[in-house]
Amino acid sequence: MGRILFGLFVFCLVGTAVFMWVKIGFSLERAPTPSEVPADVVGSQPSQSTTQIPLTNTSSASFRVPILMYHYIRDYADRTDDPLGVQLSVAPDILSSQLDALVAEGYHTISLSELAEGKYGEKSVILTFDDGYTDAYKKALPILLDHKMTATFFVVGDFVGRKGYMTRDQITKLREAGMEIGGHTMSHVNLANQTRENAYTQISNSLVDTEYVFSYPSGQYKAETVDLVFGLGVRAAVTTNFGVATEQSSLFELPRIRVKNFTDVMQRINEEIAIADGALDPSQRSKD
Numbered sequence: 001m002g003r004i005l006f007g008l009f010v011f012c013l014v015g016t017a018v019f020m021w022v023k024i025g026f027s028l029e030r031a032p033t034p035s036e037v038p039a040d041v042v043g044s045q046p047s048q049s050t051t052q053i054p055l056t057n058t059s060s061a062s063f064r065v066p067i068l069m070y071h072y073i074r075d076y077a078d079r080t081d082d083p084l085g086v087q088l089s090v091a092p093d094i095l096s097s098q099l100d101a102l103v104a105e106g107y108h109t110i111s112l113s114e115l116a117e118g119k120y121g122e123k124s125v126i127l128t129f130d131d132g133y134t135d136a137y138k139k140a141l142p143i144l145l146d147h148k149m150t151a152t153f154f155v156v157g158d159f160v161g162r163k164g165y166m167t168r169d170q171i172t173k174l175r176e177a178g179m180e181i182g183g184h185t186m187s188h189v190n191l192a193n194q195t196r197e198n199a200y201t202q203i204s205n206s207l208v209d210t211e212y213v214f215s216y217p218s219g220q221y222k223a224e225t226v227d228l229v230f231g232l233g234v235r236a237a238v239t240t241n242f243g244v245a246t247e248q249s250s251l252f253e254l255p256r257i258r259v260k261n262f263t264d265v266m267q268r269i270n271e272e273i274a275i276a277d278g279a280l281d282p283s284q285r286s287k288d
């Protein structure tokens, strides 16, 4: 009896080890195409995400990488008729001075893919622009090039070429200029209330012609969504949760710092780093 129990114990131990090895191998060696992903990995535990993959397994050293979130780059502060639009807009000259501040503090930009590969330094920062508006190409790109910086642009598939949104050609030019392109679903759906099939289609189709990085529209998702994103071979996904990426972060639920027209970018970065360090209580964070 004792031998049988011991045998069972060893069997379970080996099984768990093999499972963990397969799972971590998938996340860190990355780039399985959808067909390579075992069906049971995709959405196998809808109530609890299978993808709490730490950012890196190569080093236990702590790190802090701020990921800034922008939407529109336009002069819009006086548009009191559109308060939401104002919240989502940063004027071009203000973006330029925010990037000046980052440069002055010694920050350099990296892409989300580089973060996923562990290629970050002490003063790495990631700039992200959601939704693929025309001003990403017309306003943000020249300012980024001026500052010798790169950014990640999340494009909504079905909106490409629509009025106010970038054309395919402009997106290609962004990429040729060294920018990273990511998916943001096909029609900016709320992924928290989609069926699994819809979410799969929305996410996977939006990843065509991207670097397989992803942004959850309006920061809405559920555990099943994270599993889908993982299963589709996405390398990193960003949310709208507050914070900086640390060694504790999941690659598929990366926090960001929302930037508005009046945001003091360095103050917010230092605040979030202090919160990650445990030196500041989250309740002390500047009002968003």
Ligand SMILES: [Zn+2]
Binding pocket: 130, 131, 184, 188, 217, 218
């Ligand atoms: Zn969006």
